Amino acid sequence: MTVIADITVPANTFALGRVLENVPNVEIELERIVPLQEAIIPLFWISGEDPETIKTCLRDHSQTETVAELTTTDGQTLFEVHWSPDINGLVQALIDTRAKILEATGTTETWDFRLRFTAHEDLSAFNMALTREDIPVTLRHIYNPTIPDEHSPLSAEQREMLLKAYRNGYFKVPRRMNLAELAETEDISDSALSQRLRRGTEGLIEQTLLADE
Structure with a gap:
């Protein structure tokens, strides 16, 4: 496994x-x-x-x-x-x-x-x-990660992090939680969190905006 x-x-x-x-x-x-x-x-x-x-x-x-x-x-x-x-x-x-x-x-x-x-x-x-x-x-x-849908470009970790960022107001204007605060809740560095969010966003765009092209 x-x-x-x-x-x-x-x-x-x-x-x-x-x-x-x-x-x-x-x-x-x-x-x-x-x-x-x-x-x-x-x-x-x-x-x-x-x-x-x-x-x-x-x-x-x-x-x-x-x-x-x-x-x-x-x-x-x-x-x-x-x-x-x-x-x-x-x-x-x-x-x-x-x-x-x-x-x-x-x-x-x-x-x-x-x-x-x-x-x-x-x-x-x-x-x-x-x-x-x-x-x-x-x-x-x-x-042991949850096995994602085989057709989904998002990993389980990327999906979880995007949802957590959304629920904590990271995407709000103005932001309710900044990158450093969000990273602290995960006990990871700002850079690692930025990387995870970027790759998750890329996968989400592939899954939605590019799905019909």
């Missing part, structure tokens, strides 16, 4: 965290990780620091092969980095257990992940892999 786990790890146990440990104001939102035979390619949004500074930090790191600045919007810049395939630890554990990264946000201190595993056995294997690598991990929450 599918299981979802919310975990936190120190930034220095994650390759991207180590690369940017000298950029104190940076906030990172991982889009996805693409594992290839010749390289590992993370795509991530960065805010809180000049894009050129980030590009220089990434380019100068020994495990970075190439860096591309893809786009900038709303104060965030999307980067694509080709990492050396020799990277192990947390990234390798994610790949080996075929974990799906639903959300991932980080700073120079910690990284928060929401991961989906095909079965509890994969989650156990992931935890054992981190233990072998001496990577401390905090399990914040674990649950």
Whole structure:
């Protein structure tokens, strides 16, 4: 049965965290990780620091092969980095257990992940892999999600978050609850909540406005 786990790890146990440990104001939102035979390619949004500074930090790191600045919007810049395939630890554990990264946000201190595993056995294997690598991990929450309608582009988590935002007046003008307050009720970062709302809204548009096109 599918299981979802919310975990936190120190930034220095994650390759991207180590690369940017000298950029104190940076906030990172991982889009996805693409594992290839010749390289590992993370795509991530960065805010809180000049894009050129980030590009220089990434380019100068020994495990970075190439860096591309893809786009900038709303104060965030999307980067694509080709990492050396020799990277192990947390990234390798994610790949080996075929974990799906639903959300991932980080700073120079910690990284928060929401991961989906095909079965509890994969989650156990992931935890054992981190233990072998001496990577401390905090399990914040674990649950078996409700299986959504197979024809719906919204996940159960996205639907739940959109409804909670609506019921708490997040979409009202003026807002009755801002992003930080809403994130506090979920015990997640502003960035993680923004990511969940954005993807949920995208799915809702696909489900409604684009349904008849």
